[in-house]
Amino acid sequence: MNATDPVNTSASTPGGVDIDSPYLLDAEAPRRFERDGFVRLPGVLSERAVAHYEPEITAKVIELNTMHLPIEERTTYQKAFLQVTNLWRQSELVREFVFSLRLARIAAELMGVDGVRLYHDQALYKESGGGITPWHADQYYWPLATDRSCTVWVPLQDTTLEMGPLRFASGSHRFEFGRDLPISDESEVALQRALGEQDFPTSSTPYTRGDVSFHAGWTFHHAGPNRTVTPRRAMTIIYIDADITVAEPTNDNQHMDLAAFMPGVRPGDVPDTPLNPVLYRR
Numbered sequence: 001m002n003a004t005d006p007v008n009t010s011a012s013t014p015g016g017v018d019i020d021s022p023y024l025l026d027a028e029a030p031r032r033f034e035r036d037g038f039v040r041l042p043g044v045l046s047e048r049a050v051a052h053y054e055p056e057i058t059a060k061v062i063e064l065n066t067m068h069l070p071i072e073e074r075t076t077y078q079k080a081f082l083q084v085t086n087l088w089r090q091s092e093l094v095r096e097f098v099f100s101l102r103l104a105r106i107a108a109e110l111m112g113v114d115g116v117r118l119y120h121d122q123a124l125y126k127e128s129g130g131g132i133t134p135w136h137a138d139q140y141y142w143p144l145a146t147d148r149s150c151t152v153w154v155p156l157q158d159t160t161l162e163m164g165p166l167r168f169a170s171g172s173h174r175f176e177f178g179r180d181l182p183i184s185d186e187s188e189v190a191l192q193r194a195l196g197e198q199d200f201p202t203s204s205t206p207y208t209r210g211d212v213s214f215h216a217g218w219t220f221h222h223a224g225p226n227r228t229v230t231p232r233r234a235m236t237i238i239y240i241d242a243d244i245t246v247a248e249p250t251n252d253n254q255h256m257d258l259a260a261f262m263p264g265v266r267p268g269d270v271p272d273t274p275l276n277p278v279l280y281r282r
């Protein structure tokens with residue numbers, strides 16, 4: 001298969017759950033995404049679809065997780081969640097989920113691009129007793145030439161405020177302060193102060209199973225601790241404009257991301273690698 005070909009053309013998966021047919025995106029949603037830097041969308045996936053994929057994603061997280069320190073001995077970043085990347089390469093069922101045509105098409109429509117390719121997926125499991133996810137913007141980690149990147153955050157259970165759903169700062173994708181800060185105690189303190197001083201409204205809401213949110217690469221976001229006895233399981237997929245080019249890395253984390261997620265790609269090139277298939281093209 002040519003890496004530039006869209007990889008998924010079916011309307012429903014072999015398991016019988018439909019995660020490929022189009023979602024009726026409200027016409028205002030791309031405008032809200034452009035204005036606020038994020039959207040929350042209700043009922044994008046059926047409860048049945050989430051229930052179909054969750055056990056396999058969780059099994060892979062348990063199998064592949066390398067963080068075994070007790071929570072009290074971890075750094076703030078390590079307390080925030082267990083993080084396992086590119087699960088699609090480890091399981092045919094997870095691959096089916098990550099290649100969802102419905103989710104990829106929404107990403108393209110929100111970003112106003114003809115197509116999207118996969119940057120990588122990651123499961124982010126905030127354990128019972130897990131800490132805050134400090135304020136940050138994802139694109140600090142990504143050596144990309146434009147801002148046409150976004151993440152879909154898919155909670156795999158009903159997610160109450162006590163479990164630590166995402167909190168977004170509306171309009172903060174246009175704010176340039178703090179873009180050089182990795183997820184850390186420092187980003188938490190500096191961004192909480194700076195976002196507050198600029199009066200960016202922030203909001204966090206519960207998610208019902210099947211609701212998802214999309215946020216842009218430069219949108220500042222945060223999550224509270226998980227105060228419940230249930231793990232807050234979330235799967236994420238990061239999309240980039242299918243025609244985006246790679247930029248010269250500006251920090252060590254970007255060097256590591258380039259090597260891990262777009263191996264062999266040089267600044268100025270489109271990351272047309274087997275790890276970055278086009279998931280949707282108009």
Ligand SMILES: O=C(O)CCC(=O)C(=O)O
Nearest residue numbers: 124133138151223234236
């Ligand atoms: O799940 C979380 O707590 C953080 C998620 C996040 O930062 C992201 O998906 O970009």
